Amino acid sequence: MSGYKELFEFLDQYARNHHCFVTELFLSSDNTYYTVCFRPLGTRRDSVNSNACEYVNISSEDAMQMAIAGTMKPEKSTELDIRLAALGILE
Numbered sequence: 001m002s003g004y005k006e007l008f009e010f011l012d013q014y015a016r017n018h019h020c021f022v023t024e025l026f027l028s029s030d031n032t033y034y035t036v037c038f039r040p041l042g043t044r045r046d047s048v049n050s051n052a053c054e055y056v057n058i059s060s061e062d063a064m065q066m067a068i069a070g071t072m073k074p075e076k077s078t079e080l081d082i083r084l085a086a087l088g089i090l091e
Helices: 004-016 060-069 074-088
Strands: 020-027 033-040 054-059
Touching (some): 004 033, 004 074, 020 074, 033 060, 054 074
Antiparallel strands (some): 020 033, 033 054
């Protein structure tokens, strides 16, 4: 995908609103979806939550929309809001 950098930056900025950040972003072998890994910001290495993360799959179609337009579908936004809110409280 030519917009990989834009997608990564968009998702990372979105995650930071929930006190999280993107650590991994990769395309599936069949090119149908991206997997993104989020982690909480500010987790100490000796914390029990130091390995906390949340993996989310995003369709290639949705990923292109995010990279090009800088927006996401409301249902994906709601999903991320719920999943990242829980992860962000672990910092």
